[in-house]
Amino acid sequence: MARPGILQIGPYPQWDEEPLNAAFDVHRYFEAEDKQTFLENVGPGVRGIATRGELGASRALIEACPNLEIISVYGVGFDAVDLAAARERGIRVTNTPDVLTNDVADLGVAMMLVQSRGMIGAETWVRDGSWAAKGLYPLKRRVWGRRAGILGLGRIGFEVAKRLKGFDMQIAYSDVGPKSYAEGMEFIADPVSLAQRSDFLFVTLAASAETRHIVGQNVIEALGPEGMLINISRASNIDEEELLTALETGKLGSAALDVFEGEPKLNPRFLKLGNVLLQPHHASGTVETRKAMGQLVRDNLTAHFSGDPLLTPVL
Incomplete structure (x- = not known):
């Protein structure tokens, strides 16, 4: 046959x-x-x-x-x-x-830790001799005990939440409705309100016409100059132009991104920013x-x- x-x-x-x-x-x-x-x-x-x-x-x-x-x-x-x-x-x-759910969740949490603690810059600080020449690395921000928001509490979002509980974080989420399995998490229907109460906002939504650019100017500015946006979903869920402008102007503190519009040819504006962690769409990238x-x-x-x-x- x-x-x-x-x-x-x-x-x-x-x-x-x-x-x-x-x-x-x-x-x-x-x-x-x-x-x-x-x-x-x-x-x-x-x-x-x-x-x-x-x-x-x-x-x-x-x-x-x-x-x-x-x-x-x-x-x-x-x-x-x-x-x-x-x-x-x-x-x-x-x-x-x-x-791939658990590996994606792992990378999302790792990105939060790496970016919040400045680990990429800290390694460079050691390798280029700055530690010996300039002294201690500049102070960064803690993760444990702070407020996390999860936009989309599906399979991946739920696994992210499980990991964040280990850091004693205050966790809230947005979805189409409250989830029965979201024990100990606060449901906030409005993504802008979720961003407003979050130090870290994880985007773990499936992509659709309805979710396109759901993270736009209002959500990004609500997250604010001390907030961090982490995207391990799809690039279309975020308005990249608004994100870039907010990162460039300080209206958003930082971002950690695994996905981009037009990848792998991402917008060159990202490459000029020191407040964004860039990853090559490899959240599921384990053997x-x-x-x-x-x-x-x-x-x-x-x-x-x-x-x-x-x-x-x-x-």
Whole structure:
């Protein structure tokens, strides 16, 4: 029996490439120089798309594959997939939730600690001889006992909250409504009010049309010149222009960011700022999690073509 044709949108680690190639007839879209001609040639034979969260699958890509049945996303975010186009044609969509939740939460908390305690600058202080020449490193701000806000108390937001409790922080959250599992946390419906009472604001929302730029000027300025914004969700949840202006003018104290509009080509204004910690969208970047993500991508594809229920369906 012929192996199902799969359009692979971006590269995966070698440990995922090999089993994917063994199980399916894989067409490597990201290697094609003339992508339109490539799609014209292979599109009719494609039954599945294997993509990454930030790459997704556009309407044009979906329409270039008339026999497409499933889009399997390597990542929890699926906002880059044109869900409307998929729905119109009855195409299934899956993602890889849960397997990356704890690593993302770990990095978010680590970013808070690194930025609040100035650890990047402190290491440079040691390495460039400033410690010996200038003395003690400038004082930074504590984390324990302070106020944390979590915008979006889903899987990742809840895991962030669990970790923050270990620092005896006062935790509040915003979501579509109060959560029964949010024991010991204050519910604040309005994101501006949440920011106003927070020293640290974690953005852990899923991305959607409704959440686009939910962290805008009002939220950023409510967080204020002593506040820190930490984003481990999607770049579209934050108005980057407003964020950059607030960081440049001191209306926001600092930020720690793992995601950016147009990444990896982020706005060069970020590179000139000393009050922002920049990370290369690697919150799920551990060997263990990436192996689990790749396995789940393949397992969803295998389940679909075997006629079995999908493990983690979005559509």
